[in-house]
Amino acid sequence: MIGVELRKLMLRPRNWLTLLLLCLLPFIxxxxxxxxxxxxxxxxxxxxxxxxxxxxxxYPAAALAMVLPIFLPLSVAxxxxxxxxxxxxxxxxxxxxxxxxxxxxxxxxxxxxxxxxVVVAIVLVAVTALITGVTLxxxxxxxVGQPGAVTSLSGAALSSDDLALRLLAAIxxxxxxxxxxxxxxxxxxTFTESSLGAALIALAVLITSSVLETLDAATPVKPYLPTHYxxxxxxxxxxxxxxxxxxxxxxxxxxxxxxxxxxxxANFATKDITS
Amino acid sequence: xxKTHGLTKRYGRTLAVDGVDLDVRPGDRYGFLGPNGSxxxxxxxxxxxxxxxxxxxxxxxxxxxxxxxHRVLPxxxxxxxxxxxxxxxxxxxxxxxxxxAGPGGPRxxxxxxxxDALAAVGLSGVDSRPVRAYSLGMRQRLxxxxxxxxxxxxxxxxxxxxxxxPRGIHEIRDLxxxxxxxxxxxxxxxxxLAEVEQLCTRVGVVDKGKxxxxxxxxxxxxxxxxxxxxxxxxxxxxxxxDGRLEHRDGxxxxxxxxxxxxxxxxxxxxxxxxxxxxxxRRTLEEVVLEVTTSSADRIDGASxxxxxx
Numbered sequence: 001m002i003g004v005e006l007r008k009l010m011l012r013p014r015n016w017l018t019l020l021l022l023c024l025l026p027f028i029x030x031x032x033x034x035x036x037x038x039x040x041x042x043x044x045x046x047x048x049x050x051x052x053x054x055x056x057x058x059y060p061a062a063a064l065a066m067v068l069p070i071f072l073p074l075s076v077a078x079x080x081x082x083x084x085x086x087x088x089x090x091x092x093x094x095x096x097x098x099x100x101x102x103x104x105x106x107x108x109x110x111x112x113x114x115x116x117x118v119v120v121a122i123v124l125v126a127v128t129a130l131i132t133g134v135t136l137x138x139x140x141x142x143x144v145g146q147p148g149a150v151t152s153l154s155g156a157a158l159s160s161d162d163l164a165l166r167l168l169a170a171i172x173x174x175x176x177x178x179x180x181x182x183x184x185x186x187x188x189x190t191f192t193e194s195s196l197g198a199a200l201i202a203l204a205v206l207i208t209s210s211v212l213e214t215l216d217a218a219t220p221v222k223p224y225l226p227t228h229y230x231x232x233x234x235x236x237x238x239x240x241x242x243x244x245x246x247x248x249x250x251x252x253x254x255x256x257x258x259x260x261x262x263x264x265x266a267n268f269a270t271k272d273i274t275s
Numbered sequence: 276x277x278k279t280h281g282l283t284k285r286y287g288r289t290l291a292v293d294g295v296d297l298d299v300r301p302g303d304r305y306g307f308l309g310p311n312g313s314x315x316x317x318x319x320x321x322x323x324x325x326x327x328x329x330x331x332x333x334x335x336x337x338x339x340x341x342x343x344x345h346r347v348l349p350x351x352x353x354x355x356x357x358x359x360x361x362x363x364x365x366x367x368x369x370x371x372x373x374x375x376a377g378p379g380g381p382r383x384x385x386x387x388x389x390x391d392a393l394a395a396v397g398l399s400g401v402d403s404r405p406v407r408a409y410s411l412g413m414r415q416r417l418x419x420x421x422x423x424x425x426x427x428x429x430x431x432x433x434x435x436x437x438x439x440x441p442r443g444i445h446e447i448r449d450l451x452x453x454x455x456x457x458x459x460x461x462x463x464x465x466x467x468l469a470e471v472e473q474l475c476t477r478v479g480v481v482d483k484g485k486x487x488x489x490x491x492x493x494x495x496x497x498x499x500x501x502x503x504x505x506x507x508x509x510x511x512x513x514x515x516x517d518g519r520l521e522h523r524d525g526x527x528x529x530x531x532x533x534x535x536x537x538x539x540x541x542x543x544x545x546x547x548x549x550x551x552x553x554x555x556r557r558t559l560e561e562v563v564l565e566v567t568t569s570s571a572d573r574i575d576g577a578s579x580x581x582x583x584x
Contacts, residue, residue, distance in 0.1 A: 004376045011364060091359025095421060098323045098355070099377035100348035273325040 001105050005113035015117065018075045022121055023128040025071060026063030030129075034136040047234055052137055057160060059133025060126040060167055061237065064174060067125055068230060073206050076178050079117050080185035081198030083110040084268065088193040088275035103269045111186065111261060118178045122171050158239065166241070170233040173246060177230050180253030181206065183260040184226065190268040193275045223248070226256060276301050276429055276460045277322060282331035284317050284484075291317040293484035294331070299462055299477075304455050306471030306492075307464040308559075309481035310567055315464045316356050318481070319433050322462075323353055336429060349379055352427035354435055358418020362407040366398060366417045369406060373421055380425070392420040397446060411438030419447065423454075430454065433464045448474050472559045482567040496556040502535045504528045504542070505551035515545040529555070 009015055030052075033039060039053045040046070048062035084107070087093035096106060158166070185202035192198055209225040212218040222228055229249025235242040277299035284292040292314040299305045309315050320326040322335055324344035333340040335347045360369040370389045374380065380388060393399045396416040406414065415438045422430060430451070436444045451474060455461050465471055471478060478495060480488040488495065501521060506512045509526050522529040532538045535554045542549050 001376055004372055007372065007375075008361070011361075011368070013363065090361060091357065092361060094320075094323075094325055094355050095359055095373065096376055097325060098348050098351070098353050099373060100324075100345055101376050102345065270327075272327060273320070 001101055001109040002112050005109040006116060009113050009117055015079065018078070019121055019124055022067055022071060022075060022125050026059070026066055026125065026129045027132050029063075029066060030059065030132045030136050047231075048237075052133060054137075056133030056135070056137035057130065057163055059137065060129040061170065062133075063125055063129030064122070064170065064233070068174065069210075072121065072125075072174075072178060073181055074203065075121065076114075076118060076182045077185045077199040077202040077206070078195075080114050080182040081189050081200075081202060082195035083114065083186055084189040085192050085198045086189075086195040088273075089195060091275060093275055094273055097273060104265060107186075107190075107261075107265055107268055111183070114182050114186065115175070115179055118175050118182065122174055122178070126167065126171055158237075166236045169241075170236045173233040173236070173249065174230075176250060176253045177233075180256040181226055183257050183264070187260045187264045187267075190264045190271070224252065226252075228252070276303065276336060277305075277462060278334045279322075280332045282318070282321065282333060283329050284314075284321060284326065285329045290484050292321070292328075295481070295484075295486045296489075297479060297486065298489065299460065301460055302455070302458070303477050304451070304461045304475045305463065306475030306478045307462065307481065308468065308471050308478055308563060309464075309466065311466055313481050313567075314484040315466075315481060316433055319353075319355055319431055319464055322431060323348065323351070323355065325355070349377065349425065350428045351431060352422035352425060352429075353431040353433075354418050354422050355431075355433050357434070357437060358414045358421070360406040360414065360417060360421075363405050365403045366401050366406055366409070366413075366420075367393070367403070369417065370421055370424060374424055388424060392424045395423050395450060396420045412440060412443050415439055416443070416447075419450075427459065429460045429462065431462045431464075434466075435463060436465075436467070436470060444470070468558075468560050468563060478559070480563055480566055487566045488562070492559070495562050496559065498533070499555045499557055500531060500533055501555040502530045502532045502538050503551075503553050503555050504530055504538070504549060506542070506547055506549050508547050511545070512542060512547045515542060515547060526550070 029049075033049070033053065037053065039050045041050060046062060047065035048058050049065075052059045052062050084093065087096060097103065101109075181202065184205050185198055188201035189195065189198040206227065209227040212225055213222060213227060229245055229252055232245035232249045235246055277297055279295055279297040282292055282295045282297070283290070295314075295318065297318075307315055307318070317326060321328050322333060322340065324341035324347075327341060335344075336350055338344075338347045340347060360366065361372070364372070367389060370392060371385060374385050374388060375382070390399065393401065396419045398413065398416050398420060401413070406417065409417065415435070419432075419435060422432065432451075435451075436447055439447060448470075451461050451463070461474075463471065463475065472492070476492055478488070478490065478492055479486055504512065505527055507526060509523065509528060512528060513520055513523065516528075516530055519531045520528060521531050530538060535552050539549055539552050542552075
């Protein structure tokens with residue numbers, strides 16, 4: 001069933017469009033930066049953007065920082081929201097279930113397919129950004145008139161290998177964050193026949209969470225908000241790596257994944273399929 | 276094949292299915308008839324484990340449903356409330372995905388299974404255009420193909436000829452009879468009397484969630500005690516019948532008589548030529564109208580006081 005879900009993911013033109021758009025945004029920003037040579041001053045603008053002009057190898061991190069707040073969660077919400085609700089909407093859900101595909105198996109296959117989509121999306125953004133960055137800004141030792149190494153956020157120099165390792169860790173962290181958010185949409189998806197409705201619910205959670213994040217009055221609940229630790233991946237680029245937020249973030253997202261997947265299962269397995 | 280006992284489904288305050296005792300035997304072509312909204316689709320969904328019953332028991336192919344539905348479903352092909360497919364993929368691709376999704380059958384023979392199913396429903400020449408571009412009839416055929424994909428022992432079909440033209444309906448009927456003769460039990464739910472009358476050997480009639488009739492089609496269609504006679508000598512026949520004639524329309528006579536053979540002998544003995552003679556039986560329509568109440572999709576206003584009855 002997982003293979004079938006992956007094939008469906010691949011055969012859907014909309015998913016390719018989503019990936020294309022995700023990769024396009026950092027590319028457009030890179031073109032503007034390289035033409036104007038006007039980087040935002042350090043401490044302003046997107047994370048890492050001030051440093052990319054001196055070393056393109058840092059551009060994947062900057063690209064991830066660009067798509068993470070809205071664009072990436074949006075595409076995750078649309079894809080995850082479509083998982084069960086989309087099948088219900090086209091009527092194919094009943095035919096899958098009488099094929100028969102067990103309801104739990106279907107839900108697991110949908111979650112795995114979602115995870116694959118998230119990994120592919122993030123890796124693709126990182127890889128295209130790396131190519132763009134190195135081509136437009138030059139990378140490592142080749143960067144003209146600049147010290148070869150990237151400076152970490154804490155000031156110490158990072159070698160290319162070290163940077164790659166940190167980037168991989170950051171990608172892994174973002175994947176987990178997005179899955180924690182995706183299960184919200186998956187959960188909503190088991191309640192409705194409208195994939196748009198399910199995506200909307202997840203986005204409403206995202207926006208509520210972001211708004212509460214800026215509110216002092218909401219301090220007691222902040223550590224439990226799904227978006228609270230999303231930016232902790234930046235800590236991978238400190239020297240030494242600042243683990244505290246990363247650990248809390250991983251724990252929180254794991255909690256979201258376990259609880260909401262169990263809730264989706266409980267709802268979906270006992271539900272009358274009337275679509 | 277299918278046995279239910281006191282099957283009941285309640286949606287909130289509405290009683291969709293009410294104490295149904297269904298009995299479909301192996302080899303039947305069973306027609307499940309009922310007006311729109313009488314609970315047919317809910318019934319079909321319960322048989323397939325899509326909807327859970329409020330109370331009552333279901334046994335399909337000897338196994339309890341929904342508890343062991345996973346063992347029953349691989350032996351069933353079904354069409355529930357219209358066909359469905361991924362609109363951006365071709366019919367072939369849809370069938371291949373469906374085949375791969377469930378258990379049984381090696382990957383190596385998948386292509387031949389898909390081609391067999393497409394050929395059975397008359398879609399073998401279909402090209403790679405997406406299902407989005409299919410006509411209603413083509414979608415219906417594709418839905419039937421997916422039901423036939425696994426060569427099932429039991430076919431549960433909800434409105435299978437929906438959207439087909441007369442020729443298509445005829446083809447599908449022939450296909451179902453052919454499959455039935457090869458051993459497949461067919462359970463067909465429909466609101467189309469003619470469809471059931473021409474295809475089925477047994478009927479169940481449901482009304483407002485209750486099974487109001489279940490019997491062999493021939494037993495349901497009881498004789499009315501009249502014989503239809505077609506004669507080139509109507510006047511001579513009328514004279515001979517003396518008073519048993521009920522109605523005359525040109526050369527066609529409706530005669531009150533229990534035995535067409537005896538009547539035929541009497542007419543021929545009296546020198547009347549007989550071109551055709553048949554026993555009149557109640558039509559399925561008459562039977563169904565008698566046992567069912569109003570159509571569920573008809574919504575009358577509350578009767579006004581003082582209005583003419």
